[in-house]
Amino acid sequence: MTPPISDLCLCAAQLSMKDSPMIAVHPEKPVIIAGPTASGKSALALHIAKAQGGVIVNADALQAYKGWPILTAQPDATDLAKAPHVLYDHAEFDASFTLGDWLRDLAPYLTGGPRPIIVGGTGLYLSTLVRGISNIPETPPALREQSSALDLEAMIPALDHETRALIDLNNPRRVQRAWEVQQMTGEGMAAWHQRRTPPLLPAQDATCIVIDAPKDWLTPRIEQRFDLMMAAGALDEARAMYPNWDPDLQSSKAIGARWMIAHIEGQMPKDEVRERTIVATRQYAKRQRTWFRSNMADWQSLPISSTNLSTAITC
């Protein structure tokens, strides 16, 4: 049986982008595609790969993990057969795979080999790729464990004034990171921000596309995609993961995973799993849109509507 998810994606690729200026895709330059979840960006990448060649490189934090390929909408066997894909299904489900790991594993595809088509929805990854980042060492697990045990009140006093002014003191994750950086390096986060590495892939060296999918268009697709995921065996996937289920793992943060687990434990009816997953996905798409709007204003915007993809993309 053909996995239905790929059908939906293809459908999205054929749909497309009206009133948009044609976007010319240079066949040798790297391509970067950002877009909210369920916007059809994978299909767009595939379209370009088929027309011009290239390796499709994942830029989505959750799709990098093994364990939940259906729920995280990773390319299925049909898609994988159409073009080379890398960094999908890449890290162990119980590993911690972070931005730093992604940059490290991505780098080889930027130097020689087929032209990369980098696609994903993780704004932080994509922005870092084209803008660089402060070269702060990775947080060692032991330190992470230590910081996780502390509360805000314990960590904030250890930060310098500049850092306190810089970060959101209400945000535990931000404070925790700043505290870790302070402990590890003896320097404040604010000081680190003064220096950043050159981008791995400057925007001008790539064709940077951000898919602009209006909410009204995206919402029904999110719903439809959830149903396709269920049809494709999302619950079987959850059952397979169940023996190893740990809600604290990063891969367990895939939207819907905890509710799938709750359902197979008999704690949540299917309807509710569906409802919650769809709502959380919509909220995620909103956050992505906010990121793209404020960080990728200079990228080429590809508004989606109902013409044909190939009219908007010139290969």
Added chain:
RNA sequence: GGCGAGUUGGCGGAGUGGUGACGCAGCGGAUUGCAAAUCCGUGAACAGGAGUUCGAUUCUACUACUCGCCU
């Protein structure tokens, strides 16, 4: 038909004689290594008319509707 309980924003759910928690959803935003994470901001309601009162969402009776028990 009788008795009892209830009726608060889109939903759930507190509470008070002097304009009304909170949670969720919605909407907007932030975000330099856990980012599908994390965080910030925000509109909107007291079933209906009547009485008591300086003033009622909060008190009184009535009407409507809902739920339960009974005949």
